[in-house]
Amino acid sequence: MKRLHPLDDLLDLFFPRLCPVCLRAMNRDERGLCTGCLHRLPRTGYHLDPLSPMAQLFLGKIPIERCAAFFHFTTPGDVRQLIHHIKYHGGKRCGLVLGEIFARELQPHRFFDGIDTLVPVPLHPAKLRRRGYNQSEWIARGVAHATGIELCTRWLQHTRDSRSQTRKGIYDRWLDTHSAYDARLAPDLTGRHILLVDDVVTTGATLLACAQALHAHGEPRISCLTLAAAQ
Numbered sequence: 001m002k003r004l005h006p007l008d009d010l011l012d013l014f015f016p017r018l019c020p021v022c023l024r025a026m027n028r029d030e031r032g033l034c035t036g037c038l039h040r041l042p043r044t045g046y047h048l049d050p051l052s053p054m055a056q057l058f059l060g061k062i063p064i065e066r067c068a069a070f071f072h073f074t075t076p077g078d079v080r081q082l083i084h085h086i087k088y089h090g091g092k093r094c095g096l097v098l099g100e101i102f103a104r105e106l107q108p109h110r111f112f113d114g115i116d117t118l119v120p121v122p123l124h125p126a127k128l129r130r131r132g133y134n135q136s137e138w139i140a141r142g143v144a145h146a147t148g149i150e151l152c153t154r155w156l157q158h159t160r161d162s163r164s165q166t167r168k169g170i171y172d173r174w175l176d177t178h179s180a181y182d183a184r185l186a187p188d189l190t191g192r193h194i195l196l197v198d199d200v201v202t203t204g205a206t207l208l209a210c211a212q213a214l215h216a217h218g219e220p221r222i223s224c225l226t227l228a229a230a231q
């Protein structure tokens with residue numbers, strides 16, 4: 001997917017694309033992040049460990065087949081800056097590229113074997129209007145590019161806006177997240193294996209709520225992939 005148009009060199013000269021982490025100008029072969037940052041950011045390797053800290057978030061709650069997170073989310077730190085860029089500063093293409101790079105790193109480990117559908121964690125429609133795009137969908141598009149697995153955004157909806165969550169107590173927030181996702185438009189998912197895709201996993205409550213909503217439609221197998229993990 002390298003850009004080969006001769007005008008690209010000229011465009012890079014006048015409008016250099018900056019690495020969102022170190023803010024250096026990227027050369028024409030670098031996409032999403034500069035090569036230095038891509039190799040320096042701390043990888044989790046969670047896909048290699050069935051009892052990884054990410055997998056443990058779901059133990060005893062709902063069966064999650066496989067978990068993968070590209071980078072450790074550090075606060076403050078470079079990965080936090082990267083996720084902010086993807087989420088709030090229009091960095092949707094960066095999300096796509098990183099989704100694709102991560103998927104290519106996971107492929108030799110057979111992480112995608114048997115997975116037939118990618119389902120990004122949806123944004124509430126009001127939030128989607130404000131932000132203009134769903135970062136998780138763009139990450140999932142990158143995974144789809146690399147793997148050829150179909151992407152489905154119709155099955156899962158975010159039906160409750162959680163804007164005021166910071167003013168609520170822990171139980172109310174849990175209840176809000178738990179009931180915020182709805183898969184009533186999904187068909188019977190019996191026998192399917194779905195990969196849920198999100199930008200960051202922190203407590204696991206969002207992925208769990210999405211998994212539970214999908215699980216109610218035929219108990220599909222479910223796996224999870226994020227760009228960053230707070231564990």
Ligand SMILES: [Zn+2]
Binds near residue numbers: 021024038
């Ligand atoms: Zn960089």
